[in-house]
Amino acid sequence: MLGAFANAFRTPDLRRKLLFVLLVIVIFRAGSQIPAPGVHVSNVQGCISDLEGSSLYSLINMFSGGALLQLTIFALGIMPYITASIILQLLVVVIPRLEALKKEGQAGQSKITQYTRYLTLGLALLQATGIVALARSGNLLQGCADPLLHSNSTSTFLVLVITMTAGTAVIMWLGEMITDRGIGNGMSILIFTQVVATFPASLWQVQKSQGWWVFGITLVIGLVIVAAVIFIEQAQRRIPVQYARRMVGRKMFGGSSTYIPLKVNQAGIIPVIFASSLLYLPAMAVQFNQNSGAAWVGWVNDYFVTGGHPLYMATFFLLIVFFTYFYVSITFNPHEVADNMKKYGGFIPGIRAGKPTEDYLSYVLSRITLPGALYLGLISLIPLIALVLIDANQNFPFGGTSILIMVGVALDTVKQIESQLQQRNYEGFLR
Template structure:
């Protein structure tokens, strides 16, 4: 990996792309520290000093690089875009028009991207309104006597919503700039930047409170889990495909052998995000209830990260969402029809329905292994917290964190290697 980046910096075109990407990432991090107009930064910092974990807010805060709890102009981060992308993908199953656009190629994909942008703006308005309301009512910072929004007027709230929504639009633009003019994967790199930026401070806090041996143990665990995640994320089940020979004039086409690469974890990190979001809603709702009521106390007992009930429910949701999302992203019937159209077949299986049934059988077995892997990675941090005596907001990594970091890192290295090969081939031909 380091060799690839060293070669990239020696290539002028790639060096410009890498430096441009780093500049955009630096601008993104700078925006996370600029408070939204109307917010008292000193009062927010005072409230953060006594803030406790609130599950779903922690996840949003993680993806925003700590900007959410600081109520900065980039407070919403990239989460509205991620949510909009997931919603558009899920709606492809229910809305035939969206599925038709998906099959139209580049023009259809451009339309879907435009719909995703519109939905992102709509979700940003909803989320910014919710977060501002929670901050003004004291639900975002419970038991904090300081007012984070001193001038609580309708005009102030409206201006804050506009600024936060505009911040989400700028982040979306940053991601597209990195994708078009940088090293690619712009949105993923911005998420990667947010996650990595908060880890050193968390490790420092653990070292000061729990001791540096605890930090060393966490680093060893991160390294071991990262190696395991890289191994599984790179694993593939290759389905052999042969193409029959056909004569066109005096030329022979086809007769080649290739394969369909099926990843073990085809759903990626999406099932973990779904599950965490759903399980984070009850504690968020409970903040609006009476602390002495029974249902609020029951949620407090059973929705902590170290609760056995929470872990079992989280595992069940991850398993369900892994199968659901894989069924959306991989259609055996569509793959079988494409193979049949171009004269391809899997050895031992006839083209058409038998091929689709075989692919469905294989993908179900692969998804079973991949979903179990996701469950292990997701609940491992909660188990590790117990012997290390760490609170839920002290753990510097989680299953979602590691999956995103490793996945984005691997994809970025592949992009750099691909562009290096293009430059190499260009020089060779010249």
Template sequence: MLSAFARVFKSPDLRKKLLFTLGLIIIYRLGSHVPIPGVNYQNVQTCVDAASDSGGLLGLVNLFSGGALLQITVFALGILPYITASIILQLLTVVIPRLDALKKEGASGQAKITQYTRYLTVALAVLQGTGLVATARSGSLFPNCSVASEIVPNDSILTTAVMVLTVTAGTACVMWMGELITDRGIGNGMSMLIFISIASTLPGALWAVKQEGKIAGGWLAFFSVILIGFVMVALVVFVEQAQRRVPVQYAKRVIGRKSYGGTATYIPLKINQAGVVPVIFASSILYVPALIAQFADPTAPWAVWITQNLVKGDHPYYVAAYFLLTVFFAFFYVAITFNPDEVADNIKQAGGFIPGIRAGRPTADYLRYVLNRLTWPGSLYLGLIALVPTVAFASYGSSNQLTGTSILIIVSVGLETVKQINSQIEQQSYEGFLR
């Protein structure tokens, strides 16, 4: 490992990219602690210290912002509006022919889709920022805090507009920094910022486990959680790296005096083809009923039922709905992102075929069959990874917010970043050999 770090810092190009990435990460973390204008910072800290957890309605946003949401800082929304906008554009590509045509145009079309994503991100940031300010002003952001209603002491329109504008500008700045990391740094910028946000909350969450433990001063629970975390990391690494390689053979063709083809390759189909998107989808859908119930009459029977059954992460109804939605969205997302018919047509046009399978429609049917068989264990794996830590902490009687989603994102982003660094090191080694 030390030799690998030495190789990274010996390369001027990699060293420059690494330092550039670290600089933007530092700026991002500093912005996560700068409060927005119009907020009583002392009351916010009082409510944050008194809060038992950061879950509930805004738990996902708080997780992806590295705890900046509850602090009501400049980067309170984090990168989640951009993630939501990207997912929406990806879904709309399937139903809007214009977006589908742009996707097939290559780099120019992708640049146009990226521009649409930026516009939608700003619009979502305005919407979510308005909701955040309204929630903070009403006291619902910290329902168990005595000074929650005094977090935003000034309720004038100008103060509200400045607060929403500041949060929106912070989201745009985070999006810009993510794109800079992608272009000039190491790894995918958006994924890297999510990685840093989640990783920044882990030390506090682990220490909370120690403080809540009742055996051996809490150290038994502390080391037990670390051991379970290592086991889950090993499981995530194993599944994320696992893939089914569908062999593809290209026929040999002779054009003039040159021969083409005659090579063999494969199509890598991962077990978890959907990544972490189904978990985000499921969490977002489950937050909608809680959001509606929060702004409705709290004494209404349906609102009481939602509050009792679909807000707490340890309730059986919540656990069952979360698991089923994760499985459903895993199949749904794979279906819209991987088109077997298009892949089969591309293979046929390139003169390739899967051994034992006829080209064209039979190839598409075979790919669809293999993909469905892979998605079942992948979706069940996602559901278990997302729920096991939550259920374990609930049965233990803890309100800790260490989740399987956090581990899944951290390990996945870490693996992709390491792969990119290794590829750049190998590329420079080849360049040195050619010199």
């Protein structure tokens, strides 16, 4: 990995792209530290230092690089865009018009991207309204008695909501700038930046609370987890495909061999986000009904808020397995793949084209999805188990969403750098 970056910096055009990405990252992180207008900075900082590591908004706060609870101009981070992208991916399967746009190629994909932008702004407006309302009422940071805003007036409320929504629009623009003029997927790199930003503080918190021995053991376990995640993320089942020779005019086409790569973790990190978001709903409902005295409020507080109860862990694990199968089923269509292979004269050796190919792909996909779902569930339970064993917080550095994001984005970026280096070497050789 270091060798790829070193070679990239020796290449002028790649060096310009990497420096541009670094510049955008600096701007992005600076915006994550600038408080929004009307925020009482000293009170916010004091309340955050008094809070426990466990938080209702731990996932969203991680995706914002810690900017959410500090109420900065980039407080919402990249989360509205992630949510909008997931919703559009689901709607493409449900709405025929969107499915037709997807099949139109680049023009249709541009339309879907535009819809994603609009939905991102709408979700950002809703999330900003909710967060500012919680900050205004004093419920954003539980147990904090100091006011988080200088004023509870309507004008301050509107300015904060508009600022945070505009911050999300700027983040979206920065991500697209990286995609167009830099290296890698811009949104993924910004997510990676925000997760890495909280990583050193979370790791050092383990040392401060548990001492050097536990800190050292945590580092060793973390390296083992990273190695395992890299191994699984790279693992894939390659289904061989051959294309028959066919005459088109006076030319012969086909006769080549290729394969269909089916990754063990075909769903990526999406099932973890789905499951986490679903489990936040009862905890959020409790937060708005703390003083109601209802029996269900106490039950949810006991089992579904801290994250350390076995019932919470089991529910979280089962939801991840379910959403893994669900997401894979809507993103990989064996019927469509089998039809495309038949249309272009492709076949799997030993399997007839058409329905037998579709059944075979469905069979292999269902078998390979099981270890992928179990892997996602176990990796996501690591911070919850650490919460019980060493009294760490839910932002435990070596586990769950953070490791999956860091390893996945790093591997993808390095692959893109290496592919551009290889392309440049081929061009030089041809000259």
